[in-house]
Amino acid sequence: MKALIIGSGGREHALASKVAENSNVEVVYCAPGNGGTYRENKCENINITQIDELLSFAIESKIDITIVGSEEWLVQGIVDKFNEKGLKILGPCEKAARLEGSKSYSKEFMKKYGIKTAAYEVFEDENKAIDYLKNCEYPIVIKADGLAAGKGVVICNDFFAAKSSINDFMVVDIFKGSGKKIVIEEFLEGVEASILSITDGKVILPFVSSKDHKQIFDGGIGPNTGGMGAIAPNPYCTKEVLDEFYKNILLPTLKGIQEEKMDYRGIMFFGIMITKKGVYSLEYNVRFGDPETQAVLPLMKSDFTELVISAIDRDLENFELLWKKGYSCCLIAASKGYPGKYNTGYEISESGKLEGKLYLAGAICDDGLLKTNGGRVLGITGFGETLAKARKIAYADMKKVQFDGMYYRKDIGK
Known part of the structure; x- marks a missing residue:
C-alpha cells in the first residue's frame, strides 16, 4: 500500500510513524512533512500543500489511503474532492467539518440534539456583545467562531478583561476573520478531558482518553498555545465519567451526524469538561489533536492502518479496537517567545539514546542538520x-535534546 499524510506537525509525524508499522505499507508520503518524517522509516516528504495538487498527486501515485492532519483542509472540502475521484481518505465531508469550523454551528448542533453543554450566546456586533457582558457572571468564556489554531478561547475574570478580548477578536481582528463572530459562553468549573475517536457514520469508537495542557506556563497560567503536553489515559476519566460521556454526548452526536446526513468517515475529537454537575461537551474537533495524538496513538495495540481502512469502508462495527496497558506522557518543547514572536533556524542536537519516542514538529532537515522552524x-x-514512570522517562529524554531558547513545562501530568 501507499499512504499519504497531509500536514507538517508533530501529529503528522506520529500518524506517519503509526501507519508505517503496517507491513503492507510500502511508502508513506508526507505533504509537506517535517524533519521528523524526513528521517522516519518508509516516509518520504513531498513539497505539496494545495488541495488540487494533492489530489493530482494522489491519483498519479495511486495512493491507497490519505489521512488529513489539519482542520483547515477539511473545512475547505478536501474530503469531498477526493471522494469525487473515488480515492480513500479519512476525514469528514465539508458539511460535517463545520462542527469544528464554526463554534456557533457546533453549539447549535449540540442544542438541537440534546447534548449537555454550557449556556451560550452568539454575537456578530461588538456593541451588543459588550452590552451582554454587563449582566454576565464571571468568569466568562469568549470563543472565536472560526479556526484559530487552538488559541481562539479566552477565559475572562471580569468585565474589563472580557471587553478587551472582544476588541481583540472583533476590532483588532487578531485571528484574521475567525473572531469577527464570537460565542460568549458560561464558564464551567472542572477538569477538561480529550477523547479522540473514529467514526464511519454508523458507529463511533472512542480511543483512550487524554488530557491536554494548553497554557504556556507551569500551573496552567499564561496565554493559550496549541498544546504544551498531554497524558493518556486521563486519570479523571473514571468508568462513571466515560459511561456518562458515551450516553449523553457520544450517542446523541452520532444521532445528529446521521440525521443531518453527513458523510462522516474520520476522526471525531470530543473536548469535555468533568464537573460536579456532570459531564459537559465543550467542543468538537474533526481531526486528530496535537499533542494528544502523540500520547494516544503509541498506546494503540490494534493495527492503525487497518482501523483507518475499516472507517473509510464503513466497517468499524466489525473492528476490535485494543489498547496496551500503561500510560504515556508527551512533553512539548517550544521556541523562546512562543506563543508570541520567536526566532527559528537553531540547530537541534541529540545526545544519547532516547527511551521514549521523539516526534518532530516545527523542525526541518537542512543539509543533514535538524533546525527549528516553528513555535x-x-x-x-x-x-x-x-x-509517574512515563513522566520520568519523558523528562529524562528531554534533557538529551537541545536547541537555543528551548522551553518546556515542568509539570505535565504532575
Whole structure:
C-alpha cells in the first residue's frame, strides 16, 4: 500500500510513524512533512500543500489511503474532492467539518440534539456583545467562531478583561476573520478531558482518553498555545465519567451526524469538561489533536492502518479496537517567545539514546542538520506501567535534546 499524510506537525509525524508499522505499507508520503518524517522509516516528504495538487498527486501515485492532519483542509472540502475521484481518505465531508469550523454551528448542533453543554450566546456586533457582558457572571468564556489554531478561547475574570478580548477578536481582528463572530459562553468549573475517536457514520469508537495542557506556563497560567503536553489515559476519566460521556454526548452526536446526513468517515475529537454537575461537551474537533495524538496513538495495540481502512469502508462495527496497558506522557518543547514572536533556524542536537519516542514538529532537515522552524518544535513521549514512570522517562529524554531558547513545562501530568 501507499499512504499519504497531509500536514507538517508533530501529529503528522506520529500518524506517519503509526501507519508505517503496517507491513503492507510500502511508502508513506508526507505533504509537506517535517524533519521528523524526513528521517522516519518508509516516509518520504513531498513539497505539496494545495488541495488540487494533492489530489493530482494522489491519483498519479495511486495512493491507497490519505489521512488529513489539519482542520483547515477539511473545512475547505478536501474530503469531498477526493471522494469525487473515488480515492480513500479519512476525514469528514465539508458539511460535517463545520462542527469544528464554526463554534456557533457546533453549539447549535449540540442544542438541537440534546447534548449537555454550557449556556451560550452568539454575537456578530461588538456593541451588543459588550452590552451582554454587563449582566454576565464571571468568569466568562469568549470563543472565536472560526479556526484559530487552538488559541481562539479566552477565559475572562471580569468585565474589563472580557471587553478587551472582544476588541481583540472583533476590532483588532487578531485571528484574521475567525473572531469577527464570537460565542460568549458560561464558564464551567472542572477538569477538561480529550477523547479522540473514529467514526464511519454508523458507529463511533472512542480511543483512550487524554488530557491536554494548553497554557504556556507551569500551573496552567499564561496565554493559550496549541498544546504544551498531554497524558493518556486521563486519570479523571473514571468508568462513571466515560459511561456518562458515551450516553449523553457520544450517542446523541452520532444521532445528529446521521440525521443531518453527513458523510462522516474520520476522526471525531470530543473536548469535555468533568464537573460536579456532570459531564459537559465543550467542543468538537474533526481531526486528530496535537499533542494528544502523540500520547494516544503509541498506546494503540490494534493495527492503525487497518482501523483507518475499516472507517473509510464503513466497517468499524466489525473492528476490535485494543489498547496496551500503561500510560504515556508527551512533553512539548517550544521556541523562546512562543506563543508570541520567536526566532527559528537553531540547530537541534541529540545526545544519547532516547527511551521514549521523539516526534518532530516545527523542525526541518537542512543539509543533514535538524533546525527549528516553528513555535512548537518537538515532542517526546514516554511510556510506563504508571503515569509517574512515563513522566520520568519523558523528562529524562528531554534533557538529551537541545536547541537555543528551548522551553518546556515542568509539570505535565504532575
